[in-house]
Amino acid sequence: MYVAVKGGETAILNSYELLAQQRRGDPNVPELSVAQIRQQLRLSVDRVMTEGSVYDPQLAALAIKQSAGDLVEAIFLLRAYRATLPRLGYTQPLNTAGMHIARRISAAFKDLPGGQVLGPTYDYTQRLLDFSLLATGKAAPEARTAPVNNEPTPRVVDLLNHESLLEGQLPEEGDPDPFDLTRQPVRFPANRSARLQNLARADEGFLLAMAYSTQRGYSESHPFVGEIRFGTVDVCIVPEELGFEISVGDIPVTECQMINQFQGSQTQPPQFTRGYGLAFGHSERKAMAMALVDRALRADELGETVTAPAQMQEFVMSHSDSLESSGFVQHLKLPHYVDFQSELELVRKMRQSHALPKDDHASE
Amino acid sequence: MPLNELVELAPVRDPQINFAYLDERTKRMIRRAILKAVAIPGYQVPFGSREMPLPYGWGTGGIQVTASIIGPSDVLKVIDQGSDDTVNAVNIRRFFQRTTGVVVTTDTTAASIIQTRHRIPETPLQEGQVLVYQVPVPEPMQRLEPREEETRKLHALQEYGLMHVNLFEDLAHYGHISSTYDYPVLVNGRYIMSPSPIPKFDNPKMHQNPALQLFGAGREKRIYAVPPYTNVESLGFEDHPFEVQRWQAVCELCGSNESFLDEVIMDDQGKKMFVCSDSDYCGKRQVAA
Amino acid sequence: MIQPSLKDMGRGFSNPTLCSQAVFRQSLVALSLPGQPQALDLSLSNPNMQVPQNAHAAAAALLLALLDQDCKVWLSAGFASSDAAAWLRFHTGCTLVTDASQADFVWVADAHELPAFENFAQGNAQYPEQSATCVVQVLDFDSKPSQDAWTLSGPGVNGTKHLKLVGLSDNFVSERRNSQVHAPCGVDFFFTHKQSLIGLPRSTQVKD
Numbered sequence: 026m027y028v029a030v031k032g033g034e035t036a037i038l039n040s041y042e043l044l045a046q047q048r049r050g051d052p053n054v055p056e057l058s059v060a061q062i063r064q065q066l067r068l069s070v071d072r073v074m075t076e077g078s079v080y081d082p083q084l085a086a087l088a089i090k091q092s093a094g095d096l097v098e099a100i101f102l103l104r105a106y107r108a109t110l111p112r113l114g115y116t117q118p119l120n121t122a123g124m125h126i127a128r129r130i131s132a133a134f135k136d137l138p139g140g141q142v143l144g145p146t147y148d149y150t151q152r153l154l155d156f157s158l159l160a161t162g163k164a165a166p167e168a169r170t171a172p173v174n175n176e177p178t179p180r181v182v183d184l185l186n187h188e189s190l191l192e193g194q195l196p197e198e199g200d201p202d203p204f205d206l207t208r209q210p211v212r213f214p215a216n217r218s219a220r221l222q223n224l225a226r227a228d229e230g231f232l233l234a235m236a237y238s239t240q241r242g243y244s245e246s247h248p249f250v251g252e253i254r255f256g257t258v259d260v261c262i263v264p265e266e267l268g269f270e271i272s273v274g275d276i277p278v279t280e281c282q283m284i285n286q287f288q289g290s291q292t293q294p295p296q297f298t299r300g301y302g303l304a305f306g307h308s309e310r311k312a313m314a315m316a317l318v319d320r321a322l323r324a325d326e327l328g329e330t331v332t333a334p335a336q337m338q339e340f341v342m343s344h345s346d347s348l349e350s351s352g353f354v355q356h357l358k359l360p361h362y363v364d365f366q367s368e369l370e371l372v373r374k375m376r377q378s379h380a381l382p383k384d385d386h387a388s389e
Numbered sequence: 390m391p392l393n394e395l396v397e398l399a400p401v402r403d404p405q406i407n408f409a410y411l412d413e414r415t416k417r418m419i420r421r422a423i424l425k426a427v428a429i430p431g432y433q434v435p436f437g438s439r440e441m442p443l444p445y446g447w448g449t450g451g452i453q454v455t456a457s458i459i460g461p462s463d464v465l466k467v468i469d470q471g472s473d474d475t476v477n478a479v480n481i482r483r484f485f486q487r488t489t490g491v492v493v494t495t496d497t498t499a500a501s502i503i504q505t506r507h508r509i510p511e512t513p514l515q516e517g518q519v520l521v522y523q524v525p526v527p528e529p530m531q532r533l534e535p536r537e538e539e540t541r542k543l544h545a546l547q548e549y550g551l552m553h554v555n556l557f558e559d560l561a562h563y564g565h566i567s568s569t570y571d572y573p574v575l576v577n578g579r580y581i582m583s584p585s586p587i588p589k590f591d592n593p594k595m596h597q598n599p600a601l602q603l604f605g606a607g608r609e610k611r612i613y614a615v616p617p618y619t620n621v622e623s624l625g626f627e628d629h630p631f632e633v634q635r636w637q638a639v640c641e642l643c644g645s646n647e648s649f650l651d652e653v654i655m656d657d658q659g660k661k662m663f664v665c666s667d668s669d670y671c672g673k674r675q676v677a678a
Numbered sequence: 679m680i681q682p683s684l685k686d687m688g689r690g691f692s693n694p695t696l697c698s699q700a701v702f703r704q705s706l707v708a709l710s711l712p713g714q715p716q717a718l719d720l721s722l723s724n725p726n727m728q729v730p731q732n733a734h735a736a737a738a739a740l741l742l743a744l745l746d747q748d749c750k751v752w753l754s755a756g757f758a759s760s761d762a763a764a765w766l767r768f769h770t771g772c773t774l775v776t777d778a779s780q781a782d783f784v785w786v787a788d789a790h791e792l793p794a795f796e797n798f799a800q801g802n803a804q805y806p807e808q809s810a811t812c813v814v815q816v817l818d819f820d821s822k823p824s825q826d827a828w829t830l831s832g833p834g835v836n837g838t839k840h841l842k843l844v845g846l847s848d849n850f851v852s853e854r855r856n857s858q859v860h861a862p863c864g865v866d867f868f869f870t871h872k873q874s875l876i877g878l879p880r881s882t883q884v885k886d
Contacts, residue, residue, distance in 0.1 A: 033479035104440040109412065208418075208748075210435040210610040213538040339536050349445045349608050356446030356525065359477050363470045363507050363666055366652055367569035367588040370634050375563060408695050417746045420702045421782075424744075425807035427709050428866040428879035430833050434807045458706065460699045516711070516836075545803035577833050577881060579862060599836070601710045616710045616881075619833040 048093045062086040071277075071306025072096055076347060077103030078207070078226050079110075080276050080305050097228070097347045104348055108207075117261040117270060121280045121303075122180050124256040128307075131181050132250040133284055139178025144255065145307070181252040182282050182299065191251075191284065192296045213339050220322050220342065224315045225303060227345035233310060235335045236317035243333035244321050248300065251284040255307050279304050281312035285320045288327055298327060400483050402490030409456040410488040415439055419457040419612070423603060426614035431576025432544070433527050433611040441607065448481055448506060449607030451523035455485065455504050458519065458603075464492045466500035471508035471649065471666035478506070495669050507570075509591040511648045511670040514600035516617060522585045527606040527613065529573040529583040549581050552624065560629055569634070575622045576615055584621075590633045590649050595621040638663040643674035680761045688728030688761060690742055690769035697723045701743035708868065708877035713830045713841040715819055715874045730762035732787045734815045736870040738762070741785060741813060747771035752778045756787025784812040789845040789869075795857045798865050806862040809880075813868045817845035819876055832883040841876070843869055851886040 049056070063070055063086040073085040077100045085103055092098035128144025131137055143149070157163065185191040203218035204211075211219050224232065239246060259272040281302040289295030300320030302312035321335040334340050344350060409416070415437075422436040441449040459465065465485055469478040473495040481504065482493055494500050497512040506523040514520060530540045533551050543551065552573055559567045566572075572589035576582045584592060585604060595602065595615060602615040615621060625631035639646040641662045648670060650663040665671035682688075691697035700722050708716045718736050720726060727742065729735045745751065749772045753763050762785070763774050775781050778797045786792050792814055801809035820827065820842040827840040828851065843850075846869075857864055864880030878884075 033474040033476045034483075037476055037479055037483075101440070101444065105442050108440040109407075109410075111412065207437070207439075209437045212435070213536075339538060343537075348440060352445030352447060352449075353525070353608055354446075355444065359447065359506075360470045360475050361507075361586075362651060363588055363649065364570040364586050366650075366666075367590070367634060369652065370636075371565060371567065371569050375565060378564065408699075413695060413698065414746050414748075417698070417744060418748065420706075421744060421749075422807070423706065424709055424811070424866070425809075427706065427834075428864075428881060429806050429862050430881060432806060432862060458699075458703060460703055461696065517707075541804050601706070616834040616879075618836045 057090060059083065059086045059090055062089050068307060069096055071308050072229060073099045073103055074305040075308055075311060076100040076226055076228065077107065079103050079107045097351050101348050114262060117263065119258045121258055124254055124258050126178055126254060126256040128255040129178060131252045133181060137181065137184065190297055192298050194299065211342060214325065215338055215342060221319060223342045223345055224318055228347035229311045231345055232314040232318055235341060236314035238333065239317050239321050239335045244336045246285040246320050248317055249284045251282040253281045253309055255279045277306050279308045279312045281316045283316040283320060400487040403487050406488050408489060409459055411456045416457045419453055422612045423457065426612050427616050430615055430619050431580030431582040431613060433613045435610055436612050438607045438610040445608035446525060448523040450605030451504050451521050452481060453607055454521050454603050454605035454612060455502060459489055459491060459502060461491060463501045464494050464499055466494050466497060466503045468508065469506040472668040474668060497669050507586050508666060509587055509594045511667040514598060516599040518600040520600050520602045522604045524583065524585040524604045524606040527583055527609050527611040529581050544580060552581060556624060573624050575624060577619055582613060588634065588649060592623045636663060640665045640671060643671045643678065645674060680759065681764050682761050687768055688730055688765050689725060690727050692723045692725055698743040701739045705740055705875060708875045709879050710834050712834045712877050712879060712882045713839040715876050718873050718875060720873060730765045731760035732756055733762050734870040735873045736875045737785060737813045737815055740868060740875060741766055741783060742769055745770035745772045745783060749782045750775045750780050751783045751785065752781035754786040754791040756791050781810050784810050786812065786814040789814050789816045790847060795853050795865060800860060800865065801863040809863060809865055811866050813870065816843045816869050816871055819843055819869065819871055829885040830882050833881045851884050854884060
């Protein structure tokens with residue numbers, strides 16, 4: 026005797042228990058602490074903060090612990106938390122020219138004021154698994170006091186501007202507030218501030234693939250890394266009561282300025298064009314991918330023919346958010362049996378009429 | 390599990406969370422969007438959809454709509470595939486119990502708000518009730534034209550040739566219109582609308598329904614509405630008018646030959662039986678019998 | 679505009695979360711079922727909100743429930759000597775505008791002050807929702823069929839319905855009918871009388 030399926034509530038509660046066990050793993054192995062994640066999985070924390078759109082390493086580390094290392098899931102947790110936070114105010118624009126530099130490179134110049142500072146990077150390591158890391162208890166590397174760099178480190182883009190070689194990036198007339206897509210839905214065509222915000226929060230894998238495509242002929246903008254800089258910047262606000270700027274702390278960010286294909290016209294002498302990327306923490310791959318896609322999306326603005334997906338605003342911006350893409354792809358796991366039933370019924374019906382012997386006077 | 394233990398599983402109102410989870414400013418934004426949607430039947434109003442504790446694609450739009458309208462004295466029913474007991478419906482219902490403390494019910498006639506995924510209840514609705522649909526893809530032409538910038542213009546100009554041609558091509562190719570669910574409708578003679586992936590069997594229920602029908606698409610960030618007593622017509626052609634599905638079988642549990650039936654596979658030989666998709670409707674008929 | 683001091687500022691909702699929800703819900707019913715008066719239950723706010731001068735309780739409550747910092751509001755001259763503007767700004771953070779075409783919400787103290795429709799944002803063909811919502815205070819309403827009552831039909835109306843709004847100018851209906859040429863653009867109305875509210879969305883057909 027068939028009994029209708031019941032027990033959805035129980036099933037869910039049981040699944041919570043199983044999930045908790047899976048997350049913890051072998052109870053004989055020491056529990057991972059949020060502090061350990063924050064310190065030793067720092068680059069995961071940086072990604073989660075960037076795509077989660079919240080600078081809070083503690084919360085990002087917690088999200089990573091809770092999601093058992095699934096970073097897309099962790100990003101979701103952080104975004105959902107962010108959605109509950111009240112908006113207190115807005116900072117002044119970050120002054121990346123005044124960054125306390127930990128790493129600074131330029132591919133466009135051999136040497137430049139402030140120098141090429143390699144800093145902490147995997148770039149010149151040999152990618153060989155270090156089996157010594159299997160053991161713990163090794164003495165922590167000695168903290169090196171970084172040489173004090175009193176030399177001013179102007180941004181490469183500012184240097185190029187001495188000769189007006191690079192297009193200016195002046196605020197729009199009236200200096201309007203940036204668009205905030207967390208408060209209003211994007212309308213197409215979207216302005217640059219909306220696009221940059223979308224890219225800053227975008228899934229790194231998707232953005233990387235889009236960026237890569239621009240290097241392989243799917244639009245082409247001859248990019249050069251004008252500069253990548255990583256370090257801490259002050260976060261400043263101007264409280265109404267004071268009327269002047271104060272710093273409320275500092276955060277590490279990675280900034281990438283791409284220098285791209287020059288453009289000129291009858292009236293305008295040629296100048297290089299730009300792409301911009303910014304991410305929390307040390308996130309070079311993300312900042313670079315963002316700068317490449319930013320430039321590609323400026324196709325309309327720069328009068329270039331749109332031929333490739335990376336240049337298509339709607340395509341890039343509608344598919345860049347991992348919460349949306351992951352949610353919708355995975356939603357296919359939800360029951361769809363009612364709609365499937367409708368399809369079954371139609372296919373069966375069509376197959377029946379297909380199987381019928383054709384009439385003499387039936388037309389093809 | 391014994392019934393009394395099950396009852397204890399019901400989540401209690403968490404006082405740390407704002408009523409219905411959303412902050413007040415978000416609720417106002419959504420409420421204003423809902424009012425405009427009601428004033429323009431079938432038109433998709435863009436809104437600033439928020440990240441919710443459930444993933445996009447899993448009902449965040451419906452949840453945001455319900456969260457914006459619900460009050461402490463509402464009685465809430467949540468169904469998915471017509472059933473109160475599918476895991477997704479249970480999850481959403483628990484979310485509202487936790488964030489509002491409202492009374493929940495499985496009884497369609499007792500509910501003031503019904504949030505649904507992919508079905509309209511069999512039991513006719515009444516004036517004063519609100520049916521909130523979870524919508525994955527609000528744009529009925531998206532499959533044919535993915536760019537929103539373009540479809541917005543088509544809606545503005547009431548240029549729906551694309552849809553009619555697509556239906557016509559189905560007829561030419563298969564002899565049938567191949568849409569069996571999410572079958573497009575014309576609302577108040579003006580906007581073509583996606584009714585959400587309800588089976589076309591349910592489409593006629595939308596027409597001149599005494600209840601208010603609200604549609605929330607969280608991921609795509611659109612809200613739309615069909616006010617009570619509004620004309621909703623499924624697209625068709627004069628010589629190929631719209632028709633609903635029919636079954637040979639009746640419900641094995643209650644005997645209904647009028648409701649939408651789910652197919653259940655009984656054994657590995659492919660033996661099947663049919664039962665009502667609407668668990669409340671079926672349950673009541675069984676009790677009455 | 680009268681700007682009372684903070685200590686003289688009239689009270690808003692005692693429980694903004696629950697009061698806003700209750701009032702909104704009734705406004706949703708009002709707009710979904712045009713022409714059907716909804717009596718607002720304002721007793722949820724305890725102590726009661728202090729209705730500004732020249733304001734109807736229903737109109738004040740409606741705007742208190744719906745408005746926030748993202749809204750621009752235009753008030754008719756009938757509120758010039760009232761604390762209504764200050765009250766609304768204080769409790770909701772809305773922005774007051776002097777140009778009615780910029781307003782998301784319009785509050786008219788007396789129906790005869792209602793400016794011509796073209797003064798308000800109508801939306802556009804691609805974004806018809808970007809239009810004003812007008813809250814107009816009238817002298818009375820009547821749903822009984824009568825000689826001078828309107829006949830309503832369309833979405834939200836089961837068959838037809840009769841409505842008479844006392845205090846509204848005689849050319850309101852023809853003006854509205856003219857603006858319906860630009861459907862789906864158009865302005866949506868709420869009419870209030872003391873604690874009662876009636877909705878009239880642009881989609882309703884009105885015959886006078």
